[in-house]
Structure formats: structure tokens, C-alpha cells
Amino acid sequence: MVRPRAKLRFPWSTGRARLLPLAVLALALTSCSFIEIDSPLTIFEPAGPFAERIDGLFWPVFWTAVVVFFLVQGAILFAVFAFRDRPGRKEPKQTHGNAALEITWTVIPTLILAVLAVPTVQAVFDLTKCGDDAMVIEVIGHQWWFEYVYPEHGGITTANVLVMPEDQEVCATMTSEDVMHNFWIPALNGKRYLVPGQTTILRLQADEPGEYWGHCAEFCGLSHSLMRARAQVVTAEEFDAWIAAQSQPAEVPAEGTPEWEGLQVFLNKGCTACHAVDFADGSGVDDVVRARGTFRGPNLTHFASRHVFAGAYLPSEDIGYDEALTEWLANPPLVKPGSFMPDLGLTGEEISDLIAWLKSNT
Ligand code: HEC
Numbered sequence: 001m002v003r004p005r006a007k008l009r010f011p012w013s014t015g016r017a018r019l020l021p022l023a024v025l026a027l028a029l030t031s032c033s034f035i036e037i038d039s040p041l042t043i044f045e046p047a048g049p050f051a052e053r054i055d056g057l058f059w060p061v062f063w064t065a066v067v068v069f070f071l072v073q074g075a076i077l078f079a080v081f082a083f084r085d086r087p088g089r090k091e092p093k094q095t096h097g098n099a100a101l102e103i104t105w106t107v108i109p110t111l112i113l114a115v116l117a118v119p120t121v122q123a124v125f126d127l128t129k130c131g132d133d134a135m136v137i138e139v140i141g142h143q144w145w146f147e148y149v150y151p152e153h154g155g156i157t158t159a160n161v162l163v164m165p166e167d168q169e170v171c172a173t174m175t176s177e178d179v180m181h182n183f184w185i186p187a188l189n190g191k192r193y194l195v196p197g198q199t200t201i202l203r204l205q206a207d208e209p210g211e212y213w214g215h216c217a218e219f220c221g222l223s224h225s226l227m228r229a230r231a232q233v234v235t236a237e238e239f240d241a242w243i244a245a246q247s248q249p250a251e252v253p254a255e256g257t258p259e260w261e262g263l264q265v266f267l268n269k270g271c272t273a274c275h276a277v278d279f280a281d282g283s284g285v286d287d288v289v290r291a292r293g294t295f296r297g298p299n300l301t302h303f304a305s306r307h308v309f310a311g312a313y314l315p316s317e318d319i320g321y322d323e324a325l326t327e328w329l330a331n332p333p334l335v336k337p338g339s340f341m342p343d344l345g346l347t348g349e350e351i352s353d354l355i356a357w358l359k360s361n362t
């Protein structure tokens with residue numbers, strides 16, 4: 001029997017619509033971060049052993065998938081074209097089920113998955129436990145900034161920028177003070193949750209000094225998209241110098257200077273309800289270190305040494321440091337939606353004095 005043949009017309013087989021598949025492909029490709037080399041959150045530039053471990057799993061799995069994809073799609077296309085209906089062709093023999101074929105196409109994927117599972121499971125276990133020589137740094141998630149505490153270095157407390165030495169494993173010991181967050185510095189390792197009331201760990205290590213960007217990877221509220229992380233990897237000597245500098249208490253500025261005026265604003269406008277600054281005993285300023293475990297903002301003792309603030313979101317490409325700080329102090333929730341630092345109704349002069357004082361906290 002010769003069946004009548006309908007001419008197939010797909011919407012994309014006519015006119016300008018022919019470009020549609022191309023446009024879809026282009027759109028799909030733009031989502032591949034490796035095309036844009038500058039992308040700070042690319043997973044394709046591992047910078048240390050733990051990220052390399054994951055990268056080393058990714059590529060074999062990827063290429064296996066590529067081979068399977070082309071074999072399967074090739075077989076489908078071959079069947080479609082080789083056995084297509086043609087004038088004069090007889091209806092082929094109809095079959096149902098083929099035990100040998102079905103067992104083959106079940107066993108082969110099972111074997112592939114079993115082989116890939118061995119290094120995968122090994123890596124999962126290896127990345128779950130920190131090494132014995134790792135340096136512990138606590139990472140505490142807040143809406144919307146990361147706090148870092150160095151328990152092996154006198155409990156130095158900082159925010160936004162995780163300073164760590166090169167070639168040294170850091171055991172990030174992580175928790176959250178509010179909702180779930182997720183710490184992710186793609187060049188150094190995969191993602192791991194920060195869970196309130198629990199401690200999770202993440203191994204971090206970088207081979208070279210440099211700046212590695214990260215981001216909170218769990219939707220955690222209004223300003224989740226502005227909750228960034230940054231690892232500043234330095235040489236061992238630079239790290240020791242940083243520890244020494246951060247261990248110093250904050251200095252009390254000379255009376256009458258703008259810095260001193262700024263400190264007065266800080267002490268008298270309610271800032272100390274949320275922000276700690278570590279002054280030396282007997283410095284004449286009350287030691288305003290707050291107990292941990294309560295609601296708090298970033299420790300401001302060495303604020304200016306961090307160069308970024310508000311969850312490493314500011315300053316940004318289009319707004320400089322002083323300008324960003326002015327906008328921040330004038331109305332934080334306007335800059336960072338939902339921010340728990342309120343608009344404290346500061347005057348222009350109070351803000352400029354505060355900035356002078358904040359910038360002297362190096
Ligand atoms: C109710 C609590 C609260 C009060 C009061 C408060 N802040 Fe904040 N502050 C925060 C929180 C929370 C953040 C972090 C916000 C973020 O990044 O999302 C912050 C961030 C900051 C930052 C950026 C710090 C960094 O490293 O990211 C500065 C500077 C700052 N506050 C200064 C002040 C000053 C000055 C005052 C007083 C005029 C003040 N804050 C009052 C809660 C508060």
C-alpha cells in the first residue's frame with residue numbers, strides 16, 4: 001500500500017523564522033560562563049586542589065555525556081532518514097520488544113554510571129573532612145553579609161573579605177545567625193550550606209595569591225543578590241602581617257579632629273547597638289565589643305582595611321568608595337533593599353565625620 005505523503009512544514013522552515021534555531025543556540029551559549037573569560041564566578045578556572053578535584057570529575061563526565069549524546073542522536077537520525085517513507089516502499093516488518101537489545105541498552109549505561117561513581121564518591125568523601133593541618137576560620141552567614149572569625153589567631157573578627165594564606169588549607173567552619181545561606185567561591189571549592197544551629201565545613205585552598213570572588217548561593221531574602229564573598233589570598237608573610245595589624249585595637253583619634261567627631265557620632269547615635277569596635281583597655285572609650293550570638297552588624301575595628309563593604313557589594317563599578325559610603329550611611333535600605341541597618345537620620349556633617357573616622361580604621 002502506498003500511503004499519501006503530507007509535506008511537512010515546520011514554523012522554522014520558512015522565511016526569517018529560519019533564524020530562530022540559531023537565535024536559540026546563541027542564547028543558550030551566552031549562558032556558558034566560560035565564553036566570557038572575565039566572569040568572576042566561573043567554575044572553569046579552579047585555583048586550588050579542591051576546586052581542581054571537582055574540575056577533574058566534571059570533564060570526564062562531560063565528555064562521556066557528549067559521546068553518548070552523539071551516539072544516541074546519531075542512531076535516531078540514522079533511523080529517521082534511512083527508514084523514512086518513500087514512494088513505492090513497502091511497510092516494514094512490525095516488531096514488538098527485543099530482549100537482547102533492551103538488556104544491552106540497560107547494561108551499558110549502568111556500567112558507565114558505575115565507573116563514574118567510583119571517583120565521584122571518593123571525591124565527595126575527601127571533600128567532606130578537613131585535613132589535620134588545616135587552619136580553622138569560622139564563616140558566619142548574616143542577611144546579607146559574611147562574617148569571618150579567626151579562632152587560632154586570637155579571635156580576629158572581620159567581614160566580607162576572607163583573608164587567607166596561599167598554599168594552606170583553610171577549614172571553613174560555617175554556620176548562620178538567621179536563615180540558610182550558602183558559601184560559594186567557585187575557584188576554591190563547590191558550594192556548601194550555612195545552616196542555623198548547625199556547623200558545616202568546607203575545605204578551601206588556593207595555590208597562588210589573588211582575589212577570588214564568591215557569592216551566597218542560597219536565596220536568603222531581599223538582598224540575596226547583593227550578598228557577595230571575596231577571598232583575598234596572600235603570601236604567608238603578608239598573612240602574618242595582616243594578622244598582626246588586625247590584632248591591634250582601634251585607635252582613639254585626637255580630640256577635635258573630624259575623626260574624633262566621627263567617633264562621637266558612632267558612640268552616641270545608636271551604632272554600638274549593632275556594631276563592635278575593639279578599643280584597648282584604658283583607652284578612655286568603653287570597650288564596645290558585643291557578645292556573639294546576638295543580632296549584630298559587621299565589626300568595624302579595621303573597617304577600612306577591607307576596601308569593600310555591605311556584603312562586598314559596595315563600592316561598585318559606577319560608584320566610588322566615599323560616595324558609596326555616604327549613600328550607605330544616609331539610608332542603608334535604599335542602597336541594599338531590606339537591610340537591617342536602619343536610616344538613622346544622620347546629618348551631612350555627621351556622615352562626613354563618620355566617613356573620616358571609618359577611613360582611619362585601617
Ligand atoms: C540595627 C542595627 C544597626 C545599627 C543601629 C547600625 N548598623 Fe551599621 N550595619 C548593620 C548591619 C546589619 C550591616 C550589614 C548590612 C549588609 O551588609 O547587608 C551594617 C553595615 C554597616 C557598615 C558596612 C560594614 C561592612 O564592613 O560591610 C558600616 C560602615 C556601618 N554599618 C556603619 C554604621 C554606623 C556608623 C551606624 C550608626 C550611625 C550604624 N552602622 C548603625 C546594622 C546596624
Ligand SMILES: [Cu+2]
Pocket residue numbers: 141142144180181182216217218219220224227
Ligand atoms: Cu545569603
